[in-house]
Amino acid sequence: MKPCPDRNDTILLAVYKELNPEQQRDWEEHKAACPGCRGEYEALLRLVGRIRESMTVPELSGQTANALLRSVKQEMRKEREKPSWWKEWLGRPNRLVPALATASIVLITFGLFGPNFTEKTSSPKPDAENEAVIKDLDVLTNLDFLEDMDTLQELLNVLDHNEPT
């Protein structure tokens, strides 16, 4: 006999003991009344039981368990004792001393022969306002020359006017 098609999931959940109390009650009632579902449920229980039997795991012997524990502890100790890369690097004087000496030489050389920043930084940059003042000063200094240009222009106008047609 075939199980009820709408009960497939319930049967599986019942086999795996995943039904909540209410669903379990409902299932028990149905199982008692339906031979198809009951048969499928029992077949699945047997199948899962058989699979469980065929997949037995050898017991981990005390010796193996202890060896496993020891090796994990040993690895952990190694990890803990291993210093971080920068500590390891700094901890070696044969690397730290030359590095510090090189850095000192570079700093001293740069300080002696490098560009003088103090001069550069002391001269302020002309801003827009200063530029305008400089332009005005330029006009004032050339004012005489501009007045002469006006006089020449007027003279030319008079000459043009007096020229016979």
Next chain:
Amino acid sequence: MHRYQQKAYAIAYHFTDGSVQDAEDLTQEAFLRAFQNLDKFRGESSFYTWFYRILVNVCVDGRRRRNRWHKVFLPWHRESGHKGLSPEERPDPEAHERSLKAISGKELSRDIQNSLRSLPEKQRLAFQLKALHGMSIQEIARVMGAAEGTVKSHLFRATHFLREKFKDWEEA
């Protein structure tokens, strides 16, 4: 650590298809990884679930490494028609001809193991954790990092596949 050792070993043992050495190595690796990441355990799930998640990841990684190794070093493996299956996983044509009714208990056990191996990884994992290790669907979902509905689906498909495969045995 003793409390989890046997169970962790059992899960790893099933993952490695019964290789004692590989199972021990994977168990050790899982414990090491768990200790190294102990500061990342935030207590959102039980320690048991958190640890088994690490273990399952270690086992999945281990299996992928083994499969890669097989693909690289066993070229004839790819030449066969059954891509992605190890020699043990390939269906034996003679086995189809034989009636399951006639095979002995030992052969049936071997057949069950081969059938489990031929399941997709997630279906097999869900089935093993539920049927062999008695975890609840909720726990499996946490260990696999999947929704409970998804785990149910994997579990049901795996069970249906095995049910169909061993129908003859059941009827015998």
